[in-house]
Amino acid sequence: MTLLAVERIKLLSTRSPWWCALTALLLTGGFTALVVSQSNAQFPATVSATQYAYNFGMAVIMVLAALAVTTEYRFGTIRTTFQAVPNRAAALAAKATVIALIALVIGEIMAFLSWGLATLIKPEADLALNSAADWINVAGVGPACALAAVVAMAVGILVRHSAGAISLVLIYFLAAENLVTLIPGIGADIFKWLPFNVLHKFVTGNGESAGGAAYGQPLSTSTLSQWWALAYFAAFAVVLLAIAIATARKRDA
Amino acid sequence: MIEAQSLTKRYGDKLAVDDLSFTVESGRVTGFLGPNGAGKSTTMRMMLGLDNPTSGTVTIGGKRYSELHHPLRTVGALLDARWVHPNRSARAHLSWMAKSNKISPKRVDEVLDIVGLSEVASKRAGGFSLGMSQRLGIAGALLGDPEVLLFDEPVNGLDPEGILWIRKFMQRLADEGRTVFVSSHLLSEMALTATDLVVIGKGKLISQSTTEEFVARATDSTVKVRSPHLDRLRPALDRVGATVTPTDDGLLVAGVAGEKIGELAMENQVTLHELAPQQGSLEQAFMQITGDSVEYHADLETEAAEQPAGHAAVTN
Incomplete structure (x- = not known):
């Protein structure tokens, strides 16, 4: 508990998490407002449409997570941290926990803010959360962001440089994974199992939250069920974090 | 501990x-x-x-x-x-x-x-x-x-x-x-x-x-000697085993006390213009001791390490 408090003080006593949180909210809120206000009979406002921009918010949260650890390397405070807490595994695990919790909170606020905005803009649309798929599509954004933040933090520990870690995480998340589908023959099969594609499956499922409308978020090609998709991505995040922590323990700080 | x-x-x-x-x-x-x-x-x-x-x-x-x-x-x-x-x-x-x-x-x-x-x-x-x-x-x-x-x-x-x-x-x-x-x-x-x-x-x-x-x-003391008759003093110093380093206007002598140099001058009828003990600076002494183990030499430091006495004369 002590270590969690330490990491909480560290994270919240700098400005970047606040700016990242604000950016994530403005980006997703603004995008949702835009999409929903343009909806019509052909492209109806659905629960799925309210979360159209969750990816962008998640990207910002991943930047926050990567920065939380790379700035420690950049400013040398990681050495002060390991000096105060020589058990590096415990210190970094605590950090991952705090970052995941903060990402969870920002993710939930982001998702429900978007959904709330949409219901205000289109009160006549059917945006009630009345199925499991609807609930996961909105409330699931939080856990998805939490796990994505752990992945970004693990990359941050491994790479140690802000610019390097952020570009690696963002390029992979926003571009590289989709580019895999372009590999002839096997591309689509590999893509099915790539982590962020699977995570998207957890959030959007088979499109039930889009109310059968063709218009909504592009769906994941993963064949896993929603909960297995979450478990798959969680395992990916934990393994990556374990590798990062093992590396940090061996390395000179 | x-x-x-x-x-x-x-x-x-x-x-x-x-x-x-x-x-x-x-x-x-x-x-x-x-x-x-x-x-x-x-x-x-x-x-x-x-x-x-x-x-x-x-x-x-x-x-x-x-x-x-x-x-x-x-x-x-x-x-x-x-x-x-x-x-x-x-x-x-x-x-x-x-x-x-x-x-x-x-x-x-x-x-x-x-x-x-x-x-x-x-x-x-x-x-x-x-x-x-x-x-x-x-x-x-x-x-x-x-x-x-x-x-x-x-x-x-x-x-x-x-x-x-x-x-x-x-x-x-x-x-x-x-x-x-x-x-x-x-x-x-x-x-x-x-x-x-x-x-x-x-x-x-x-x-x-x-x-x-x-x-x-670290601080082996040296004595600075100025004299118009260095040609006569120098062999006498060499005979008593002093380490002598010529400088611009005289000699730097190590290994012999100032008193002894004065006596030698007297014996050899040498006029002395200056007989001054030099306390080598700690920095030079330190460089003398660690001289070989400096990782990245600047040219100046190399010179100083090689000719500590000469350098001493310049800075004192």
């Missing part, structure tokens, strides 16, 4: 610290002296468990750093004053450190007061001057009221007031019975603060002794 045994650190094919063994006694200020790049900082990082030794061990009070429970309460260290997040306030920086070792939050205000930063405690550390950052670093080192304190080049880049402050501060810490281990590349600085000296060069131990011993050994 700090004890290093056969401490070795290799980066690639470069040996930064090479089979280094020394002990730091409790309750005294021990200087850790060596030219830049000698391996001082690497050694201190290994003491704190930040870098892993390639071989050998270093223990503090018989325990490895990683075995210490709440290490900030046993060992306080200031390795680099810039190891602070620039957008975090001084108080927040100390608060998380205190929290991590279950140190009372009251202690944060106490140490801020000790180093004189109370008024700027809630300002962002990025706006601090080097002297203020140094004070913040020292506040961090004092946080756990530790018995052992490590400082890496604490006076580097400070103005005279800051240097004086740090110097007095270290003496005060030793007076309180703490063990202070402080690195520097300036012997003159160490001569003023440290009672013991561990001297290293190129990662190897050069000497471990009291500061007095080291300084006495």
Whole structure:
């Protein structure tokens, strides 16, 4: 508990998490407002449409997570941290926990803010959360962001440089994974199992939250069920974090 | 007590610290002296468990750093004053450190007061001057009221007031019975603060002794002689085994006392225009001793190391 408090003080006593949180909210809120206000009979406002921009918010949260650890390397405070807490595994695990919790909170606020905005803009649309798929599509954004933040933090520990870690995480998340589908023959099969594609499956499922409308978020090609998709991505995040922590323990700080 | 045994650190094919063994006694200020790049900082990082030794061990009070429970309460260290997040306030920086070792939050205000930063405690550390950052670093080192304190080049880049402050501060810490281990590349600085000296060069131990011993050994005194009859004096000096170095306007003589040179001059009917004892500066002496082990020579330093006496004549 002590270590969690330490990491909480560290994270919240700098400005970047606040700016990242604000950016994530403005980006997703603004995008949702835009999409929903343009909806019509052909492209109806659905629960799925309210979360159209969750990816962008998640990207910002991943930047926050990567920065939380790379700035420690950049400013040398990681050495002060390991000096105060020589058990590096415990210190970094605590950090991952705090970052995941903060990402969870920002993710939930982001998702429900978007959904709330949409219901205000289109009160006549059917945006009630009345199925499991609807609930996961909105409330699931939080856990998805939490796990994505752990992945970004693990990359941050491994790479140690802000610019390097952020570009690696963002390029992979926003571009590289989709580019895999372009590999002839096997591309689509590999893509099915790539982590962020699977995570998207957890959030959007088979499109039930889009109310059968063709218009909504592009769906994941993963064949896993929603909960297995979450478990798959969680395992990916934990393994990556374990590798990062093992590396940090061996390395000179 | 700090004890290093056969401490070795290799980066690639470069040996930064090479089979280094020394002990730091409790309750005294021990200087850790060596030219830049000698391996001082690497050694201190290994003491704190930040870098892993390639071989050998270093223990503090018989325990490895990683075995210490709440290490900030046993060992306080200031390795680099810039190891602070620039957008975090001084108080927040100390608060998380205190929290991590279950140190009372009251202690944060106490140490801020000790180093004189109370008024700027809630300002962002990025706006601090080097002297203020140094004070913040020292506040961090004092946080756990530790018995052992490590400082890496604490006076580097400070103005005279800051240097004086740090110097007095270290003496005060030793007076309180703490063990202070402080690195520097300036012997003159160490001569003023440290009672013991561990001297290293190129990662190897050069000497471990009291500061007095080291300084006495380091500053072989020389005598400067000016005379219109050097041609007669010089052979006489050579006969008594003096080391003679010609300078622009005379000779520098080592190995013979001034009185003896005067007597020799008298015997040989040599007129003396000057007979002046030269106290070699500590810096030159230090360079003489560590001369071969300076990692990165500037041309000037090379010259000085090769011709210490000649250099002495110029600077004195």
